[in-house]
Amino acid sequence: QKRIKIKDLLLSKEFGSEVNVKGWVRTKRGNKQINFVALNDGSTIQNLQIVVDVPNFNEDLLKKITTGAAISIDGEIMESQGSGQSVELKATHIDVLGVADPDKYPLQPKKHSLEFLREKAHLRFRTNTFSAVFRIRHAMAYAVHEFFNKKGFYYMHTPLITGSDAEGAGEMFRVSTLDPKNPPLNEDGSINYKEDFFGKETNLTVSGQLEGELGAMALGEIYTFGPTFRAENSNTTRHLAEFWMIEPEMAFYDITDNMDLAEEFLKYMIKYALDNCMDDLKFLSQRLQEEEKGKKAEDRSMELIEKLKFVLENDFVRLTYTEAIEILRNSKPNKKKKFQYLINEWGADLQSEHERYLVEKKFEKPVILIDYPKDIKAFYMKQNEDGKTVAAMDILFPGIGEIIGGSQREEDLDKLLTRMKEMNVPADEMDWYLDTRRFGSATHSGFGLGFERMMLFVTGMGNIRDVIPFPRAPKNAEF
Ligand code: 4AD
Ligand code: MG
Known part of the structure; x- marks a missing residue:
């Protein structure tokens, strides 16, 4: 299947056609019959709703679909019944590309404070x-x-x-190529910073x-x-x-x-x-x-x-x-x-x-x-x-x-x-x-x-x- 970005998919009116999407799971909810996965691929603030008929899929596979996991879905573009978006994807095939152990993944489906996210700056994207x-x-x-x-x-x-x-x-921040263990010295014994950059005093602009x-x-x-x-x-x-x-x-x-x-x-x-x-x-x-x-x-x-x-x-x-x-x-x-x-x-x-x-x-x-x-x-x-x-x-x-x-x-x-x-x-x-x-x-x-x-x-x-x-x-x- 050809991959489509969520931003483009949400504008699509080609109901019934099959596409592939890839992204990271934001949330999963549902029951024993049906699951709804909110998927984001960075192309837009909007999540794509993936509809999963639970009996059609392997139980172990579905367990791996947790917040933060990367997944790939082949599915059929459907007109959405719910409010909000006009389009959803009915999954026909799912691959889990990378799991995110819920006991270890620092981001939860709930809202985090900006202070908390500053501490987790590498994941806040x-x-x-x-x-x-x-x-x-x-x-x-x-x-x-x-x-x-x-x-x-x-x-x-x-x-x-x-x-x-x-x-x-x-x-200014000094830029230096000096050897800290053996810096060139002035006559009075102080470090000669004029030698900084292969013989010239330099800094970051x-x-x-x-x-x-x-x-x-x-x-x-x-x-x-x-x-x-x-x-x-x-x-x-x-x-x-x-x-x-x-x-x-x-x-x-x-x-x-x-x-x-x-x-x-x-x-x-x-x-x-x-x-x-x-x-x-x-x-x-x-x-x-x-x-x-x-x-x-x-x-x-x-x-x-x-x-x-x-x-x-x-x-x-x-x-x-x-x-x-x-x-x-x-x-x-x-x-x-x-x-x-x-x-x-x-x-x-x-x-x-x-x-x-x-x-x-x-x-x-x-x-x-x-x-x-x-x-x-x-x-x-x-x-x-x-x-x-x-x-x-x-x-x-x-x-x-x-x-x-x-x-x-x-x-x-x-x-x-x-x-x-x-x-x-x-x-x-x-x-x-x-x-x-x-x-x-x-x-x-x-x-x-x-x-x-x-x-x-x-x-x-x-x-x-x-x-x-x-x-x-x-x-x-x-x-
Ligand atoms: O007023 P500044 O120091 O002006 C100059 O550097 C001139 N050479 C500009 C020019 O005429 N070409 O800095 C310009 C702007 C400030 O108005 C401010 O918006 C931003 O740079 N700025 C800083 N932004 C973030 N962190 C800092 N430490 C900043 N210092 C200045
Ligand atoms: Mg200024």
Whole structure:
């Protein structure tokens, strides 16, 4: 028999014809006469109902059909009598491909908590929630390439092992070929890390931006999409040590063009999810609503699909950092003292509670903040006329906080050099970067979208470790 995927079978109207399906058993129920097996093969959130006439099959074989087992069924496509699905499969032949001993298999037919599943991370793909999340992740990755390809951007691969610190924040994982038993030493006896990578000090990249700029200043418009690494020991629901970032970089774009592109891009991804992942989104939305059942109406979040549509249909709010500080200064601290919105000092970085106040309470929409104080932003950002701020932009999303960080880049060689000196960025090691400003410099801009933060928003999941297949975070690196 020819194998058919469950997703395609459920759309089939060829009642009476014989097909083969293969998949993993989710549940089995029934009696001495008839069994119903819910089978999933990963092609869709929906299970296929297999109808088994018990007397026609070997008793030992049927015993092996337990949650988690892999089976192959030849059967006849039937119109389903029950509610829910239109199609079921009446088994004519069953093979058990791989058993899953119910006394040992960690996943039960019942619902498991996300915490429990994080402990069993190697098996969590087999649950409805995680298979839905990872199907959506696949679709979102595809949407990224589709969006930029349609716009004529080139996909550029930037190095993962690099000698520079693109963000100048010092949050890097060292890459080393040194022999720990016999490292090269400096004169004072300390280890000479300059020898790290066959004679050069290297680290895992925190961002592909600087290399992306080289590409943009020749190819016009490029984007990167790859893993990036941050050695920050932050145990939060929004940070990973290894995350995927999308970084477009565009020649001849100013900060306004940059904002326009970012807003269009985010909306494109959301629309793509709504157009292509509705079954999975509905499942995740229902899951969320069940989770929130206990909560008071005012504490419940907006229904997932409504929330996605809302963001799609509304313009993002755009304002400057200075305007945001004014708003925060004039805000009243929350009575429950859950949040302290007040911020007094111009120049301080916004804390996540400030960001959430702006997007969730004040505007109830995504917000693009621009023109940040130069001292809290990276060296490469374009300095504004006021001498105090830079043409930075952060996009803040409800429930997430910062989802995008970007800027117009400083194109003037002298200004850039002065700033690098002030911020202790080693200009002498970055001639390759500075040549973009020495030869044929021009206005250019770009931004970085944290792919997993976008995944949090689209799936409604609450912890960033649940939207990447193999999270890397403190105490999370067993495979
Ligand atoms: O704001 P960041 O640090 O900006 C850059 O790296 C720039 N070079 C981007 C550019 O202009 N090309 O990071 C960009 C985004 C953040 O807005 C956030 O969404 C995500 O990357 N991000 C993280 N996501 C998960 N875990 C972490 N530890 C993250 N750090 C940043
Ligand atoms: Mg940032």
